[in-house]
Amino acid sequence: MQVARRNRVSTPLNPLDVVEEIITANEWTFERTGPEELIVEVAGRWCDFNIFFAWCRETNALQFCAACDLRIPPPRRAAVRDLIMLINDKMWLGHFCITPDDYMLTFRHAVLLRGTPGVTNEQVEDLLDVALGACDRYYPAYQFVMWGARTPIDALAAALIDPVAEA
Numbered sequence: 001m002q003v004a005r006r007n008r009v010s011t012p013l014n015p016l017d018v019v020e021e022i023i024t025a026n027e028w029t030f031e032r033t034g035p036e037e038l039i040v041e042v043a044g045r046w047c048d049f050n051i052f053f054a055w056c057r058e059t060n061a062l063q064f065c066a067a068c069d070l071r072i073p074p075p076r077r078a079a080v081r082d083l084i085m086l087i088n089d090k091m092w093l094g095h096f097c098i099t100p101d102d103y104m105l106t107f108r109h110a111v112l113l114r115g116t117p118g119v120t121n122e123q124v125e126d127l128l129d130v131a132l133g134a135c136d137r138y139y140p141a142y143q144f145v146m147w148g149a150r151t152p153i154d155a156l157a158a159a160l161i162d163p164v165a166e167a
Helices: 015-025 074-090 122-145 153-160
Strands: 029-036 039-042 048-056 061-071 095-098 104-112
Touching: 015 029, 015 039, 015 048, 015 061, 015 122, 048 122, 061 122, 074 095, 074 122, 074 153, 104 122, 122 153
Parallel strands: none
Antiparallel strands: 029 039, 039 048, 048 061, 061 104, 095 104
8 A cells, every 4th residue: 555645845854963963972983884874882781782873865764773792693593583572572662683694683673754854862862772771681581592591481581580679
């Protein structure tokens, strides 16, 4: 089904300009690889993340990918896929996937900006908070499945335990 679209009156602002401001404010290392691509490196709780932002002017969408420093070995790929299915079922925004070329665990999300003048600082901050929070929260579950010989269900249950206090 094709959705009817009205002619766009104005050209939307490049949301990567807002992303770049936030990245600079956080003093993260980044590279603007072109007018519609930006790559940033962020230290997480368990690993470093390579984050990729891409803006598609035609659809006015901002795509976000956070690759965890975690490659899935061949014998554990089926179990990790099962774990991804369980985790994605619990998520409201974004999803985890395995990149087909290098079997790296990646969090992905896209924001549609049609009808808006552009992305806000708060939207980018929320996107980063949600993504990095999910990556940090579920990273141990992936480790449990890959190296701890845990089942996906057991690994997810262990990762979802919230500590009551710090020792």
